[in-house]
Amino acid sequence: MRKPALTLAATALATLPVFAACTENASSADGDKKSDPRALTVSSSADACDVSASSAPAGTLTFEVTNTGSQVTEFYLLGADGLTIKAEIENIGPGISRKLTVNAAPGKYVTACKPGMEGDGIRADFAVEAAADAPTVSAGDQQLTATALANYKAYVNDQSDQLVTATQKFVDLYKAGKDDEARALYPEARMHWERIETVAESFGDLDPKTDAREADLEPGQKWTGWHRIEKDLWPPAGYQALKPQQRATYGEDLMTNIKTLDSRIAGLDYTVDQIANGSRGLLEEVANGKVTGEEEAWSHTDLWDFQANVDGARVGWEGVKPIVEGKDPELGKQLDERFQALQALLDKQKQGDGFAFYDKVSDPDKKALSDAVNALSEPLSRLTAAVLS
Structure with a gap:
């Protein structure tokens, strides 16, 4: 057992995902972070889980998670029920930053940091909004x-x-x-x-x-x-x-x-x-x-x-x-x-x-x-x- 990592949304096979532009390098500079609403930052400490925004447009989201605390932490994107794990990144040591990339459909979500990798974590509501700029797929x-x-x-x-x-x-x-x-x-x-x-x-x-x-x-x-x-x-x-x-x-x-x-x-x-x-x-x-x-x-x-x-x-x-x-x-x-x-x-x-x-x-x-x-x-x-x- 360990912490879950696989996104599990009920996505019909007949409805293929619409991919947004990759944001792997979106957080390379402060200007990029501000200009790309799909590139989010997360600061995880012993008593806080500060996400740079409470919502983002649908598509490929990148959460750059930085551990500012003294314990190993994790970051989750959960479904609206707070139980279904949509995506997760684990074992982020103190002073370390790691990225989580996920294709998120419109809907309500919950973000959570788990300092010490225990308990329910520090949670907040998060929304993914329909986006007019979602690119098509060949x-x-x-x-x-x-x-x-x-x-x-x-x-x-x-x-x-x-x-x-x-x-x-x-x-x-x-x-x-x-x-x-x-x-x-x-x-x-x-x-x-x-x-x-x-x-x-x-x-x-x-x-x-x-x-x-x-x-x-x-x-x-x-x-x-x-x-x-x-x-x-x-x-x-x-x-x-x-x-x-x-x-x-x-x-x-x-x-x-x-x-x-x-x-x-x-x-x-x-x-x-x-x-x-x-x-x-x-x-x-x-x-x-x-x-x-x-x-x-x-x-x-x-x-x-x-x-x-x-x-x-x-x-x-x-x-x-x-x-x-x-x-x-x-x-x-x-x-x-x-x-x-x-x-x-x-x-x-x-x-x-x-x-x-x-x-x-x-x-x-x-x-x-x-x-x-x-x-x-x-x-x-x-x-x-x-x-x-």
């Missing part, structure tokens, strides 16, 4: 976009269906006390979750119930989901094992939440910036939990999760690749090369049908993986702006 780009959206939707739906099936098998084994078999299936089942993690995490009510890590729990938060069961299957010293009825309760709760996720995903459609932001978000998931070994604290099955996040990021990239190749072929080449380099390092850690347990991976190998993730993250951070240019 017929060729429309076809490429339609294909990318249809293929990504099919991929996410397929992974969600497989997640339901695999999780049911896992829960049945766990409830029956077949621990060896449940332990073997645990990382395999979770790969379906991890491949679409940014989609799953966009549902702010479901994600904490399903994928919360013990170290991330907030005061008073009930701990359920994958990692609660993980601890019971790989018990640390002094741990008191769950009783059969408790196992049944936690297993059935996990299954209920996975089925709810599947039903919600079935009704989703996507935009190309959602796909691009999702790829970036999945690599951030790797950097924030998998490469550090924090995700699977007891099972040490982090490399299964690592591979699945990379799978999802690569599928998202390959879906929008034909669009990017016509606009920024050098970026496309760089992304291909760095995905391949990262996959080559992951392949070295394969053992049979799975991977080495992360606590057995050498420090030099962990550093090599971390370096490859960082090398890929940089061009991937430019993907959304390239898609929307």
